[in-house]
Amino acid sequence: MRNKSLIAVSGFLLAAAAQLFAHHSFAAEFDxxxxxxxxxxxxxxxxxxxxxxxYLNVKDERGGVTEWACEGGPPNVLLREGxxxxxxxxxxxxxxxxxxxxDGSKRCNSRSVNLAxxxxxxxxxxEDSADGAGKKQ
Amino acid sequence: xxxxxxxxxxxIPSSAWAQWLNYPVKGTPRGPDGKANLTAPTPRRPxxxxxxxxxxxxxxxxxxxxxxDMKEDEVPFQPAAAQEYQRRRANESKDDPSxxxxxxxxxxxxxxxxxxxxxxxxxxxxxxxxxxxxxxxxIFMDGRPLPKDPEPSWYGYSIGRWDxxxxxxxxxxxxxxxxxxxxxxxxxxxxxVSERYRRIDFGHMSLEITIDDPKMYTKPWKVKESPRxxxxxxxxxxxxxNNQDLEHMVGK
Numbered sequence: 001m002r003n004k005s006l007i008a009v010s011g012f013l014l015a016a017a018a019q020l021f022a023h024h025s026f027a028a029e030f031d032x033x034x035x036x037x038x039x040x041x042x043x044x045x046x047x048x049x050x051x052x053x054x055y056l057n058v059k060d061e062r063g064g065v066t067e068w069a070c071e072g073g074p075p076n077v078l079l080r081e082g083x084x085x086x087x088x089x090x091x092x093x094x095x096x097x098x099x100x101x102x103d104g105s106k107r108c109n110s111r112s113v114n115l116a117x118x119x120x121x122x123x124x125x126x127e128d129s130a131d132g133a134g135k136k137q
Numbered sequence: 138x139x140x141x142x143x144x145x146x147x148x149i150p151s152s153a154w155a156q157w158l159n160y161p162v163k164g165t166p167r168g169p170d171g172k173a174n175l176t177a178p179t180p181r182r183p184x185x186x187x188x189x190x191x192x193x194x195x196x197x198x199x200x201x202x203x204x205x206d207m208k209e210d211e212v213p214f215q216p217a218a219a220q221e222y223q224r225r226r227a228n229e230s231k232d233d234p235s236x237x238x239x240x241x242x243x244x245x246x247x248x249x250x251x252x253x254x255x256x257x258x259x260x261x262x263x264x265x266x267x268x269x270x271x272x273x274x275x276i277f278m279d280g281r282p283l284p285k286d287p288e289p290s291w292y293g294y295s296i297g298r299w300d301x302x303x304x305x306x307x308x309x310x311x312x313x314x315x316x317x318x319x320x321x322x323x324x325x326x327x328x329x330v331s332e333r334y335r336r337i338d339f340g341h342m343s344l345e346i347t348i349d350d351p352k353m354y355t356k357p358w359k360v361k362e363s364p365r366x367x368x369x370x371x372x373x374x375x376x377x378x379n380n381q382d383l384e385h386m387v388g389k
Contacts, residue, residue, distance in 0.1 A: 024236035025319055028229040028386040048379035049270070050238065069381075076251065076269055076373045080158060102387045 024050075030099040030109040038068055038108065042092045047085035050074055052122070054088060054096065054113060070096050070108045072122045087121045088113065157371045165368055166339055173368035175340025179302075182259055187302050187336045189264070190257050192372065193364040195248040203248060203318040203346070203360050211358075218323050218353040225321030228388030233321065234314060236386060238377035240271055240291040242315025243308055243330050244346045248362060254372050264297055264304075270375035276306050283309050289326050291315060304334040317348065325352035340366040 026032070040058035052072040057065045072078065075085075088094065093116040098108030113122045161167075166177035180188040198205040204212050214222065225232065235241055241249060246268060254267040262279035276297040284294050287310030295308040313325040331347040342364045349357040 024382050024386065025230035025233055028231035028233075028236070028388050029382055046379065049375045050377045050380055051382070053379075053381070071382075074251070074375060076375050079373060080367075080370065101385050103385050105385060107385060 026099075026109065029101060029103075029107075031102050032099050034100045034102075035111075036098055036100050036108055038070070038096045038098070040068065040094065040096075042088055042090055042094055043067065044090060045085060045088050047075055049076075052078065054094065054110070054122075056094060056096065066106055068096075068106045068108060070098055070110045070113075072110050072113070078122055083122055088115070092116070157373060159369055160371070162369050173340070173366075175338070175366060175368065177339040179336045179338055182257065184259070186259075186299055187304070188257055189255050189304055189334060189336055189342075192252045192254045192367045192370055193342065194252045194367050195250055195364055196362060197250050199248040199318065199360065199362050200245065200250055201318060202320045203244065203322055203348075204358075206360065207358075212322070213355040213358055215353055215355055221323050222321055225316075225323075230316075230319055230321050231386040231388035233316060233319060235316070235319070236380075236382060238380050240315065242291075242317055242324060243274075243293055243311070244332070244348075245315065245318060246271055246274075247332065247344065247346070247364070248318070251375065252367050252370070252372065267372055269372050270377060283307060289313070293328075293330070300333075302335060304332075306332040306334070308332075322348075323353050325350055327352045340368070342366075 038056060038058050040056035042054060042056050044053075044055040046053040046055070052075055054070045054072065056068055056070070058068055059065050078084075095114045095116075096108065096110050097112045098110045101107040101109075110122065112120060114120050161171075164180070166174040168174050180190075182188045230236075235245070246266075247253065251269045256265045256267070258264065259278075262277070264276040264278060266274040266276065272292055274292060274295055276295045278297045280298075281296060283296055287294055289312035290310055291312055291314065293308040294310040295306050297304060297306045299305070308330045309328070311324060311326060311328045311330075313328065315324050316322060317324060328348070328350040331349070333345040333347075335343045337343060344362040344364055345359055346362060347357050347359045348354065
């Protein structure tokens with residue numbers, strides 16, 4: 001646990017710890033230059049391979065609701081960093097920063113997932129290329 | 138704010154997976170604090186050879202580009218292979234077989250940042266490599282030769298031998314469909330891969346990979362990797378069953 005805290009104190013290390021079993025090329029699907037910050041309510045966490053997905057409903061100014069699907073790391077990488085399928089639950093309010101899908105669909109690749117109380121969860125994206133897996137050790 | 142985050146992290150419950158992740162593996166040298174001593178001496182088999190057994194993890198940059206430490210013009214591409222590689226780069230590797238949940242090539246199985254477990258079975262003159270998301274490999278140490286006219290396969294055929302303290306594994310019989318890395322360095326059925334592992338200490342290996350594929354490259358070329366031991370962990374299942382990426386991979 002102490003080591004996880006050490007990772008958390010540094011934004012740089014946090015990004016580095018984000019692993020990427022790169023099941024696929026990030027750039028084939030997502031646009032690194034097209035960022036989005038989504039604030040919404042989690043409707044589902046799909047904790048499956050090759051990538052987990054957090055689904056969330058995002059309200060716009062006019063009261064409309066859009067469902068987004070944001071991709072995260074593979075479950076095993078996240079498990080080794082201490083996260084589980086219960087770290088984020090349906091109904092949680094989250095803020096996700098990510099890169100948007102190139103094909104215009106409401107999908108993002110998560111750079112960070114923050115819970116309403118400030119906790120940062122699921123550090124893991126297929127975008128980063130630093131070696132970070134297993135940093136907990 | 139940073140400390141605030143740290144304080145909150147402190148209350149997150151530990152993983153319920155403690156018996157598979159974070160279970161103290163027997164035979165692991167430890168410091169006074171109980172943590173694995175990754176720089177302890179190389180463990181040895183009763184016959185004095187290094188015991189290579191352990192859960193090992195590759196380095197990300199070689200998974201993405203196996204030639205990460207080389208200049209692009211140092212990779213001895215055949216002309217058609219250079220063209221194919223450029224084509225794959227130009228569309229951001231959207232045709233990567235692993236993005237379709239197809240098997241990984243050798244050496245990508247070794248360089249991907251999903252661990253492999255090496256188990257040495259001297260009494261059977263065999264080593265086994267297990268993976269989280271892929272079929273195992275058997276490495277026969279009994280002196281048999283590689284097959285002369287192998288049925289092409291994703292995983293190939295592997296034999297091993299000792300060269301001093303180095304474990305040398307030679308493999309052939311690939312189907313040419315695997316990419317050497319996510320970037321897309323190509324292979325053909327003529328591919329032969331040699332892996333030379335040296336366990337430097339308890340927690341570290343050096344791995345020299347030789348790519349010999351005369352249809353794709355004008356001469357054999359080598360890359361150096363440095364797998365590290367993941368202590369007190371075991372492999373976890375990773376079945377590629379919810380692949381939602383494919384239909385969204387547009388490339389450039």
